[in-house]
Amino acid sequence: MNSTERTRCTGGSALQPAASPHVSALMFSAGLAGNLLALALLLRRRRPASLFHALVLALVLTDLLGTCSVSPLVLASYHRNRTLLALAPATRLCLAFGFCMSFFGLATMLILFGMALERCLALGQPYFYERFLSPRAAFVALPAAYAFAAAFCSLPLLGFGHYVQYCPGTWCFIQMHSDQLRRDGKDVAFSLLYATLLLLLIVAVLLCNLSVIANLVRMHRRGQKTRRPAALGKFSMAEEVDHLLLLSIMTITFVICSLPFTIRAYINQVDGVEGDHEWDLLALRFLSINSIVDPWVFAILRPPLLRLARSVLCCQAAPAPRDSAEGPGTAKSQQVPRLGPGGR
Numbered sequence: 001m002n003s004t005e006r007t008r009c010t011g012g013s014a015l016q017p018a019a020s021p022h023v024s025a026l027m028f029s030a031g032l033a034g035n036l037l038a039l040a041l042l043l044r045r046r047r048p049a050s051l052f053h054a055l056v057l058a059l060v061l062t063d064l065l066g067t068c069s070v071s072p073l074v075l076a077s078y079h080r081n082r083t084l085l086a087l088a089p090a091t092r093l094c095l096a097f098g099f100c101m102s103f104f105g106l107a108t109m110l111i112l113f114g115m116a117l118e119r120c121l122a123l124g125q126p127y128f129y130e131r132f133l134s135p136r137a138a139f140v141a142l143p144a145a146y147a148f149a150a151a152f153c154s155l156p157l158l159g160f161g162h163y164v165q166y167c168p169g170t171w172c173f174i175q176m177h178s179d180q181l182r183r184d185g186k187d188v189a190f191s192l193l194y195a196t197l198l199l200l201l202i203v204a205v206l207l208c209n210l211s212v213i214a215n216l217v218r219m220h221r222r223g224q225k226t227r228r229p230a231a232l233g234k235f236s237m238a239e240e241v242d243h244l245l246l247l248s249i250m251t252i253t254f255v256i257c258s259l260p261f262t263i264r265a266y267i268n269q270v271d272g273v274e275g276d277h278e279w280d281l282l283a284l285r286f287l288s289i290n291s292i293v294d295p296w297v298f299a300i301l302r303p304p305l306l307r308l309a310r311s312v313l314c315c316q317a318a319p320a321p322r323d324s325a326e327g328p329g330t331a332k333s334q335q336v337p338r339l340g341p342g343g344r
Helices: 001-011 022-043 050-080 089-124 126-132 133-151 186-221 237-272 276-301 303-313
Strands: 163-166 172-174
Touching: 001 172, 001 186, 022 050, 022 163, 050 172, 050 276, 089 126, 089 133, 089 163, 089 172, 089 186, 163 276, 163 303, 172 186, 186 237, 237 276, 237 303
Parallel strands: none
Antiparallel strands: 163 172
16 A cells, blocks of 8 residues: 555545445444344343353443444445545544544453453462452452543543544544654554553463463362362362353454554554555454454353363263253352353
């Protein structure tokens, strides 16, 4: 993409001639259907809510709100054949669009980190978890995560970084390339800071999942029983494997969708010159897919599929032991509140 085409994308009022709404409409439909399906599965759950359940519900609602807040603007832009800058005066719509994309993307990843940390503490620090982390803890953690994401993503609105329009003119996001007219570093510093935060979240989630795996292996070697008092009951290995499978697949999608943007942000900062903006656009599209994939992962990973996955991973000839055949969340344990990834 040459400088003339880039200028037309960042400051133009008409969409590019080859722009088509089909991909955007498909993404919106898939995201909306997946989130509504996942929400319905969660709401039909009859067992008492756990902290993990509250975080999954918050993740689905966040993805749903993110999809409904930005996708209709994209479709309206295609319908009127006008860019976001031309749909509203004073770049207000572009700024709002860029803020929503960065906010909901960061909030989703913070909640995913919360889910991984919750499982890590539930298995690694059971006494601390049982005493301090009830489902009500979500009423503290979630507002804190939303407040942090909102404050962080408001920095470009205060002058640190910029939200700019990207081709074909139907969406805005964090500026990833230096402004050739004012190369003071602040125009791309925020993109580097945002990418660094995503990278830290990736590492943190991976470490939490590794800790969960290590704890599960230790407990399995002890005969699927912990050394806690007998009154706390028997540990349900099948349930925790289900939680781990759900978190692991969500983490994989998280990494796949986030790493391209992180890599491009660092490459742009190191090069310091105009690069290939088509790769930037591809990285940003990957970042926006995460909220579409997550609910479908939750909806597809139903108990029968999880039982099959457990049997494959554990190299068992039979599908699962009795507690697994009954589905996630059937074994009783006071140490860790349970939730089957299928919402039952």
